Amino acid sequence: MSVTADQQAQIDAARGSPRQTLRAVSDGIEQHLYRVHPVLDHGFVRVIDYMGDDSAICQAARVSYGRGTRSVQNDEGLIRYLMRHWHSTPFEMCEIKLHVKLPVFVARQWIRHRTANVNEYSARYSILDREFYVPDPSALAAQSTTNNQGRGAVLEGDRAQRVLDILRQDADRAYDHYEEMLDENGLNLARELARMNLPASIYTQWYWKTDLHNLFHFLRLRADPHAQMEIRAYADSVCAIVADWVPAAWSAFRDYRLGGTTLSARGMDCLHRMLRGEGVTQETSGMSAGEWREFSAVWMKDTA
Numbered sequence: 001m002s003v004t005a006d007q008q009a010q011i012d013a014a015r016g017s018p019r020q021t022l023r024a025v026s027d028g029i030e031q032h033l034y035r036v037h038p039v040l041d042h043g044f045v046r047v048i049d050y051m052g053d054d055s056a057i058c059q060a061a062r063v064s065y066g067r068g069t070r071s072v073q074n075d076e077g078l079i080r081y082l083m084r085h086w087h088s089t090p091f092e093m094c095e096i097k098l099h100v101k102l103p104v105f106v107a108r109q110w111i112r113h114r115t116a117n118v119n120e121y122s123a124r125y126s127i128l129d130r131e132f133y134v135p136d137p138s139a140l141a142a143q144s145t146t147n148n149q150g151r152g153a154v155l156e157g158d159r160a161q162r163v164l165d166i167l168r169q170d171a172d173r174a175y176d177h178y179e180e181m182l183d184e185n186g187l188n189l190a191r192e193l194a195r196m197n198l199p200a201s202i203y204t205q206w207y208w209k210t211d212l213h214n215l216f217h218f219l220r221l222r223a224d225p226h227a228q229m230e231i232r233a234y235a236d237s238v239c240a241i242v243a244d245w246v247p248a249a250w251s252a253f254r255d256y257r258l259g260g261t262t263l264s265a266r267g268m269d270c271l272h273r274m275l276r277g278e279g280v281t282q283e284t285s286g287m288s289a290g291e292w293r294e295f296s297a298v299w300m301k302d303t304a
């Protein structure tokens with residue numbers, strides 16, 4: 001269960017008392033407000049609040065372009081133009097506030113994104129729940145042999161079972177000790193100290209607020225296939241929300257950033273030579289083996 005009965009009651013109450021407003025409303029994201037989107041085994045993402053929609057981006061952009069500029073008048077076209085030319089400030093006019101429940105090791109990656117406002121559950125003040133992330137067996141993989149930061153083949157049979165046993169037993173043992181240290185009639189250790197031995201798989205929660213420009217930056221890095229699967233699961237969930245919130249901005253982001261690529265000057269030179277019919281190889285490209293592999297993956301994507 002990712003939300004408590006209390007949280008569910010709050011969600012029901014919030015959804016049960018809609019109000020009229022003069023503010024810009026995005027119908028697409030209204031359906032997500034307060035709803036729980038489960039992620040991993042006990043985690044979730046839910047939208048607490050938002051500001052702006054696709055029109056808010058265009059409204060802000062037109063302040064800089066003025067009324068005389070008609071060439072980029074169409075909203076969708078304007079948003080694509082802004083995204084293409086890295087004119088990013090209009091995207092900062094939209095904001096979103098999320099409530100996220102996530103394992104601590106995922107939170108450590110997430111918190112590196114500094115351009116957001118965060119308020120986290122306090123384990124000095126409150127007692128953490130006995131909730132630990134245990135990967136689905138399909139996500140238990142060996143260390144990659146080609147990527148130091150990645151996974152290789154999925155673990156099978158006894159090896160997978162042994163890993164699951166270790167994860168569950170260690171987490172339970174650590175939590176039993178946590179409770180023992182907290183016991184007011186026993187060791188009565190302060191909460192801020194008793195939490196020290198808890199593993200990074202334990203769940204924490206926070207409110208996270210950011211603007212659309214910085215959210216796109218976060219999603220470009222964390223919804224990327226190179227991101228760790230666990231944080232990618234959260235990023236994918238947020239992507240689905242953003243697609244409903246600001247469909248035109250999402251479409252431009254997906255086209256130019258998520259699905260697009262950048263080429264170095266050397267890469268451009270190789271591409272020009274190849275288009276002229278030259279058989280460019282890594283040796284004649286001037287690129288390192290890793291660079292060449294990544295470059296080749298871009299233009300060989302559909303021919304592989």
Ligand SMILES: Cc1cc2nc3c(=O)[nH]c(=O)nc-3n(C[C@H](O)[C@H](O)[C@H](O)COP(=O)(O)OP(=O)(O)OC[C@H]3O[C@@H](n4cnc5c(N)ncnc54)[C@H](O)[C@@H]3O)c2cc1C
Pocket residue numbers: 112113114115116214217221222226227228
């Ligand atoms: C696949 C992957 C692997 C990673 N591996 C590691 C790792 O091994 N070790 C590690 O420590 N981190 C690692 N990171 C984290 C990474 O280095 C960044 O810290 C993280 O992605 C946040 O990016 P950011 O700083 O651009 O984002 P934000 O903090 O949201 O900042 C957004 C932008 O604002 C600007 N900005 C924000 N703060 C400052 C500042 N103080 N000074 C100047 N400009 C600023 C920058 O332009 C920045 O790009 C990894 C990230 C990814 C995606």
